[in-house]
Amino acid sequence: MSTYVYGITRAGHPGLPEELTGVGDPPRPVHLVRTGELSAIVSEAPEGLRPKRRDLLAHQTVLSEAGAGGAVLPMRFGSVSPDDEAVHTVLAEREKHYLERLDALEGKVEYNIKASHDEEAVLHHVLGSNAELRALSEANRAAGGGTYEQKIHLGERVAAAVQAQEKHDGQLVRQVLEGHAEDTNPGPESTGWLANVSFLVERDNSAPFTEAVDALRREAPHLVLQVNGPLPPYSFVE
Incomplete structure (x- = not known):
């Protein structure tokens, strides 16, 4: 199953509201994928995802909820990775860059x-x-x-x-x-x-x-x- 990526935050992020859901019909549960000092905010990626109003709003809601707890690097709607393991790999490879951007965007x-x-x-x-x-x-x-x-x-x-x-x-x-x-x-x-x-x-x-x-x-x-x-x-x- 492909992984839908909403954004990237620090591993020390206080977490997401319980039962937070994202894109899809029915909406997919949202969780964190942690690697080193980073966490990606993800869910399963539904097949045939299109920019429908419901899913655009769901994407925005996840980012708003996550942003209330700390800086988040938002991904554009439709950002999909092959699986959670591929997300781990990207976080590890670009950890320094993402941490620098999180510092720059804190509170903004x-x-x-x-x-x-x-x-x-x-x-x-x-x-x-x-x-x-x-x-x-x-x-x-x-x-x-x-x-x-x-x-x-x-x-x-x-x-x-x-x-x-x-x-x-x-x-x-x-x-x-x-x-x-x-x-x-x-x-x-x-x-x-x-x-x-x-x-x-x-x-x-x-x-x-x-x-x-x-x-x-x-x-x-x-x-x-x-x-x-x-x-x-x-x-x-x-």
Whole structure:
């Protein structure tokens, strides 16, 4: 039977709640595999496991329960080893590295921030902060909308200003929030996001971090900030 791995912690971890279960239908009992100074949090891996909501939540619940007792290096959903013996081997081979990462992540959580623009609000912001664009827009309006060439010219200028604002705001999000974090890790770039950044935050500093997010929302209402956290520090496991 294959072994499903939720995360890695120290052998001195106080343990898991009794009858804690994980992925699968029926849910598989969770236990620890100990080697040297490390323990892996595991269960049997069900066949044909897919990222269904039930199993995604079960994975997250196991990590949350384990994280309440000490630092845990979280594994991504779907991490499967051939068996418990293979887990023992990996723990032994990478013991030094995992212990260093556990030290680095002790007492820390991850917040992922994705930023985008409210399209109507950013247009108002760009026009409101650029006198030249306002003058062009007002001239076109006074001329009944302007000629085709004038409309194209204004549209190009506005598009360029919005693009510049996107770059500025993407940098702003990171600059404002990284002062409240121990580390940052940019996520994959994707269409629609000005920024996609994970922040490693001291658990005790979570409130100041989220307050900084709220302050940024107030100061830049054209920004839409999507917050996911606190999470196990997936992006900082290495």
